[in-house]
Amino acid sequence: MGRACRIFAILCWLAATSAWAAEVQDVRLWRAPDHTRVVFDLSGPAEHKLITLDNPSRIVLDISDVRLKASLSGLKLDDTPIGKIRSGIREGSDLRVVFDMSAGVKPRSFALKANAQAGDRLVLDLYDLTAATVSQPPPVTKKVDAGGRRDLIVAIDAGHGGEDPGALGPNRLREKDVVLAISKELYALFEREPGFKPTLIRGGDYYVSLKGRRDLARQRQADLFVSIHADAFTRPQANGASVYALSTKGATSTAAQYLAQRENAADLIGGVNLSDKDDVLAGVLADLSMTSTLDTSLKMGGSVLGRMDSIARLHKRSVEQAGFAVLKSPDIPSILVETGFISNPAEARRLATRSYQQQMARAIHAGIRDWFSQHPPAGTLLAWQKQQGGQQYTIARGDTLSDIAQRFNVSITDLKSANGMSDTRILVGQTLKIPTS
Ligand SMILES: [Zn+2]
CATH class of the missing domain: 3.40.630.40 (Zn-dependent exopeptidases)
Incomplete structure (x- = not known):
């Protein structure tokens, strides 16, 4: 290789490697009941800064000295407060990612160091301000029946x-x-x-x-x-x-x-x-x-x-x-x-x-x-049932005896004999005694 070629090769190598300390290799998004998480998979550690802007509402993430190799366009934004994600280069080698928001959020970001299972990551959690936009189970309260017995x-x-x-x-x-x-x-x-x-x-x-x-x-x-x-x-x-x-x-x-x-x-x-x-x-x-x-x-x-x-x-x-x-x-x-x-x-x-x-x-x-x-805790329906000498079940529409037997893990024979039944016919509203299995 001639001298000029060698210099050229070195310049190319410098251009290819020295401008960025790390790369964003993948971007992933998860929707949880109360927040949206965006994860940037990095090839190495990187510094970052989080900025919140209003009118219109935007979250800006500046990551120093990294190059975006992954695509942002495939991320599923349905059900999230993010309207659009854009990216650009800032000050030569910094990556700027802009999240155009359709609803207010409280952002939080943090870096995770590489470990045995995963590489360096940058995590952006966007906490919902308003009621969750995805379905989540209703809050559980201890249901108490007319007799004061709880679930x-x-x-x-x-x-x-x-x-x-x-x-x-x-x-x-x-x-x-x-x-x-x-x-x-x-x-x-x-x-x-x-x-x-x-x-x-x-x-x-x-x-x-x-x-x-x-x-x-x-x-x-x-x-x-x-x-x-x-x-x-x-x-x-x-x-x-x-x-x-x-x-x-x-x-x-x-x-x-x-x-x-x-x-x-x-x-x-x-x-x-x-x-x-x-x-x-x-x-x-x-x-x-x-x-x-x-x-x-x-x-x-x-x-x-x-x-x-x-x-x-x-x-x-x-x-x-x-x-x-x-x-x-x-x-x-x-x-x-x-x-x-x-x-x-x-x-x-x-x-x-x-x-x-x-x-x-x-x-x-x-x-x-x-x-x-x-061993039912005091005050529960089960404690009351135990006092009464066992569990009971009131038949609902669509129940069959074999369903009930399976649900309570007892045999159909035991269920029949506990209730003095000669066949498997049951009536809606009828209360069955459930034998202890
Ligand atoms: Zn496990």
Whole structure:
């Protein structure tokens, strides 16, 4: 190569690399019930500045020394307060992204450092000022009947979501989708059952911080928190379902400890602002109330495990314990259900089917119901039913005896004999005694 060529090559190289410190490789957008999240995937760390402008309302994001390689035009803005997104270059090498807003928001931005699962990211959260523009479950209040008996509130937490896909299985199966489907089935089961009021902690594809999940459960006055997950392991042979509770000391096994570490890393992947960071103090866990809460969690977990035994191979036969951040509510019994290994090809195939998701939801539902019907908190409909000598069910239009038997996990024969029935004919409005299964 001649000297001139060499100089030319160096100039080209300089032009290609030195102008920008990093690149925006992808831009992703998630809509949550109360905010819109825009994530910029960067090839390296970058400084940024957030500016809010009025008339017309705009949010401006200036990112120093980066080049936009991704496209902004494919982002789905339906249901968001963003009208349009534009970009331009500022001061030679800075990127300016302008969000033309159609509704007022409170913006917040923060950078996330690269970690084992994800690269450097810049997160822009736009919090809605007005009522949510997407459908979200109505606020849950403890429903009280004429006799002053209230419903039990079950907080159902589908793990991961949004930017955090959770464990990944064959054929692009993602934990966040599987567990949301199971959670919705579980919600439907509790919704149909008198004495229970379910609430979904995550109702769609967006991320909620681990602390945010606990906060929502407390706000909704949950009597129980159940977090739904699907496991993954480096060995594809690993399989089976398991149930976990919090440990205030060490983990009960290295596998449980490993799992808790992985689940706790969700905030790093899902993207959590400093203000959402977990502030549960070790002292809270030493609290006396925690001891009894934990005792209930362990027993209820055992009850769920017992029901899962009939539909799945159990990975562990007893409830395991580790320091799961999402289970650290001092006053709400909390369990985490690993519904199976998404990394196991056969189990992943099953977990992807609606029928298995329903079976799994039925087992979890039955396990929780078993526990509460034996140990109902005072003042609940279930406590009253227990006093009366068992559960009752009033037949609604469209019910069949086999539906009811399945819902309460009792056999049709037992149901018939408990009610002195000779056939399976039922009448709308008729009240059936549900035998204890
Ligand atoms: Zn998980």
